[in-house]
Amino acid sequence: MNPDPAWRNNAHLSGNRPEASDSSFMHPPAARNRKAAGRRISASKVLLVLFVSAVVIVLYVGNIVAIDLLLDDISKLETRLQRIQTDQELLKAQINKMSGLEQIQQKAEEELNLRSLREPPVWLTVDQERIRKLTQEMQKKIDG
Numbered sequence: 001m002n003p004d005p006a007w008r009n010n011a012h013l014s015g016n017r018p019e020a021s022d023s024s025f026m027h028p029p030a031a032r033n034r035k036a037a038g039r040r041i042s043a044s045k046v047l048l049v050l051f052v053s054a055v056v057i058v059l060y061v062g063n064i065v066a067i068d069l070l071l072d073d074i075s076k077l078e079t080r081l082q083r084i085q086t087d088q089e090l091l092k093a094q095i096n097k098m099s100g101l102e103q104i105q106q107k108a109e110e111e112l113n114l115r116s117l118r119e120p121p122v123w124l125t126v127d128q129e130r131i132r133k134l135t136q137e138m139q140k141k142i143d144g
Helices: 043-098 101-112 128-143
Strands: none
Touching: 043 101
């Protein structure tokens, strides 16, 4: 048995060893419970704390739901953006393919029946006097 020195009433300090029959040596002094000087918490304060806590929790959960909805919208918009960018790249590739000289020449020959000239173009000379006479004749027909 190794009793706590505080149980010996400081007998070990004076050199006196306590006897086994000494009751303070064998049993510690009874601990006295102090009366709690507690404050009573009113029911209204408890209700106020519960109400404030409930409001904070509701706002927090609402915020989480709103963030989840926004993240879902962002995900949908990113998917849409990716699809639009892919379509744009395809359109650019089609423009590059269709704007090539060979493609334009093929369309002109097939749809418009245009043919490439085998000989260089001939320069025409225009008689200015003849243009003036034709303009006067046209004016006379319009006026009269």
